[in-house]
Amino acid sequence: DTGVSQDPRHKITKRGQNVTFRCDPISEHNRLYWYRQTLGQGPEFLTYFQNEAQLEKSRLLSDRFSAERPKGSFSTLEIQRTEQGDSAMYLCASRRSSGGPYEQYFGPGTRLTVT
Amino acid sequence: AQSVTQLDSQVPVFEEAPVELRCNYSSSVSVYLFWYVQYPNQGLQLLLKYLSGSTLVKGINGFEAEFNKSQTSFHLRKPSVHISDTAEYFCAVSENNNDMRFGAGTRLTVKP
Numbered sequence: 001d002t003g004v005s006q007d008p009r010h011k012i013t014k015r016g017q018n019v020t021f022r023c024d025p026i027s028e029h030n031r032l033y034w035y036r037q038t039l040g041q042g043p044e045f046l047t048y049f050q051n052e053a054q055l056e057k058s059r060l061l062s063d064r065f066s067a068e069r070p071k072g073s074f075s076t077l078e079i080q081r082t083e084q085g086d087s088a089m090y091l092c093a094s095r096r097s098s099g100g101p102y103e104q105y106f107g108p109g110t111r112l113t114v115t
Numbered sequence: 116a117q118s119v120t121q122l123d124s125q126v127p128v129f130e131e132a133p134v135e136l137r138c139n140y141s142s143s144v145s146v147y148l149f150w151y152v153q154y155p156n157q158g159l160q161l162l163l164k165y166l167s168g169s170t171l172v173k174g175i176n177g178f179e180a181e182f183n184k185s186q187t188s189f190h191l192r193k194p195s196v197h198i199s200d201t202a203e204y205f206c207a208v209s210e211n212n213n214d215m216r217f218g219a220g221t222r223l224t225v226k227p
Contacts, residue, residue: 004158033214033215035217040124040219040220041219041220042119042121042205042207042217042220043159043205043217044217045214045215045216048213048214055213056213056214091158091159093158093159102147102164102166102209102212103149103164104215105161106151106158106159106160107158108156108157108158109156109157109158111156
């Protein structure tokens with residue numbers, strides 16, 4: 001069991017640039033979640049996939065954000081025209097959709113700094 | 116809609132002392148409850164979970180939590196903390212077994 005991995009671990013970008021993050025879930029997990037975590041706060045739900053279908057999106061996910069999971073395995077989160085307010089830790093998590101266990105397994109996160 | 120309130124943003128405690136981190140939730144339906152721990156620059160690691168059954172749940176690293184439906188609480192406890200328990204702790208609730216909502220976190224600092 002290799003766990004959830006995220007790439008890159010750190011990203012520094014200039015305001016207005018586009019960035020893309022990748023998440024590789026645990027192989028047998030068909031659900032994949034994205035969260036944003038700012039300093040001193042808990043993770044905030046952004047979106048989740050079951051297989052390749054995006055089932056729910058938070059109102060936090062503005063039209064500059066897009067997430068994909070084209071083959072139901074890895075996922076990408078893209079932020080277009082980054083703003084300083086996008087600076088945060090972006091966390092990915094995965095789990096099975098049925099049959100338990102019901103907890104989500106988290107990756108180490110990608111820390112984004114927008115200058 | 117589900118929500119989670121962690122009543123203490125910071126809890127300082129001396130090594131080997133007991134600790135309680137408080138969590139209250141709001142939901143109109145049955146919920147699953149979780150406690151996660153986050154060490155600096157790392158993702159979240161599950162400490163314990165309540166799905167159903169016994170209201171006292173034991174987790175890793177000597178932590179336990181008690182589900183109280185009437186109080187809508189899920190407080191985390193440890194009888195004797197170690198320096199290595201210094202971390203951020205998050206309570207989370209899942210109302211529909213789809214998504215999860217987290218509290219703002221409690222920073223536990225264990226002093227020698």
